[in-house]
Amino acid sequence: MSIVVLEHVTKEYRLGEHMVRALDDVSLSIESGVFLAIAGPSGSGKSTILNIIGCIDTPSSGKVHVAGHDVSGQNPDQLASLRARTIGFIFQTFNLLPVLTAAENVEYPLLQMEELDREDRKERVQEMLELVQLSKYAKHRPNQLSGGQRQRVAIARALVTKPDIVLADEPTANLDHKTGEGILALMREINRKLRTTFIFSTHDKKVIDAADRLIGVEDGTVRLLGVRKEGQWAITNVARKAPAAQAQGKP
Amino acid sequence: MSRLRERLQDWFDEWKKTARLDYWLALRSVTRQGRRSAIGLVAIAAGVVSMLLAAGFFEWNYNGQREATxxxxxxxxxVVRKGYMDAGAADPFGYLIPEHSPARKLIETFPQVDTLAPRLSFNGLISLGESTISFLGEGVDPDREKKLSGALTILQGQNLSSSDAKEVILGQGLAQTLGAKVGQNVVLLTNTKSRGIGAVEVRVAGIFSTVTKAYDDYALRLPLRTAQQLLKTDGVHMWLVLLHETSQTDSTLEKMREKVGDDSLQFVPWYDTAAADLYNKTVELFSRQVFVVKVMIAIIIILSITNTMTTAVRERTAEIGTCMALGDTRRTVMRRFLAEGVVMGLAGCIVGVIAGLILARVITAIGIPMPPPPGMAQGYIAGILVTPRLVFDAVVLSVVTAFIAGLYPAWKASRLEIVDALRHAR
Incomplete structure (x- = not known):
């Protein structure tokens, strides 16, 4: 079952007097439960794909389906509600709220869910902090935590709503190698345990090696698709201006 | 109209559900971002302090003038006979009330009543040697007036000694115009109740002044008994009731009207009398000036909060983008920022009120020397009086202006494009 489908998505924006084409007719289908890396040099369009899947950016043309919802034509409030319930975000710069403690940061996305009372929220926060092994740091504020710990808080925050998809924009870029590997291992473990779909952008080979699906992006188009089976990558090159490119396969 | 009503109702319902969370988060932001909040807080507090001191200074002056009057x-x-206020001047004998009566006894039993003094008002001519001028006379009970006329100052000589002494005290201006000195005898001439002319020779016992110069220019006082003999009556025009506290006036007035139940009597509060006219006009005049001060302070608060919050929105752009990515709607973002403005206004106000109260004490202890105001004879030492009402005004002013000042930055925050906002992360 596809959890994300992009059909002929094009994204253009104005930079000064020029129109820049960030994505050019991209079509994708992403299976539920995959651990997918979107790779490419900076400016290739990988962040734009991630933003469009995350419903924080809208395509200039084309159709987008996320977790069974046709996203095109939804208003900002509808998109906000979709993000709140189906998508978790992990950022390169962690983006924790500096005035809140680790536990409060994790709790934040739950605050707008009216069906959860205080007790439910506390329980879930506790569960998530345990998952990322930060229970001891619940009362610490972000500036009292190391980079790796902050990113763990961010992961807990992304997972606390039990989303279908977690999007991570270069999640290890601001971390040293060892910490980065720890974070990747943690995400991989969660992916296996909770069957949550992870989609992340990266240009780090180590990160790509941790993935089981790969989309290579260059100049706003999909250039290659990869599926890993029994430790071996099966790579399909996609010709420029090919018709619908597909990234498929069972996890 | 009904659609507007529905929307307001919706907003209110939403507010009820979200307010606790919004204000809790706002409190976090304000208290944990110390330095940024401090600048805004200081500006608001300074505004509140200046408002309290300026308005408190006026308040002290109102209060002083009111009590003195x-x-x-x-x-x-x-307490007068019904109609006296309107027609008493033209027909002074038509509106007499008894000096003693059951109603007076009843009034004197009220616990709020400090003292009750009867007075007989009349006018006539006063002569000393060659000069004769008109006067406004009051027959008073010297014992009772000691309490009631506490703010009347004897400049020379002495006050009236007993209620049947053949003596008079003159207002400062009247004594000057007449050229009268303490110890001299003057002659008073007036119409009597029986349409005749009455005359009496009395000794000038003293010269007095009050806060109202216009009154001092024409007024004289003589003992009630002497005045009654002069007018050939045993009645009086009014009973003046002095209470323990000015603030008890309205409630006591109501109780008196109810309990005494005498339709021929009229109970007039001090602020409705002609003598309070100057006070009322002064308050009206100064209130306008205080209003201007309040407007200026509101502008200071609006500018400082708008500035603090615009900076906050700029510096926290990535944070706003994050919150929106996590699913906060534009409305939520706007509500949260508005709440921050209000919390800041309230916090600044609390600091300002405390500082203002302390400063008011200090300044009052030192005292502000004042020149004689128009219509008054002497200068005085002013202070600053911060009333609960002023504090309430300050709170309302700062919270309401903080809310208004937050509108634009909060709206701007809510309109950020998420992707652009997230790019601000460093």
């Missing part, structure tokens, strides 16, 4: 001339409540 009440305690030198009119008491808190005048």
């Amino acid at each position: 009440i305690r030198s001339r009119i008491g808190h409540i005048e």
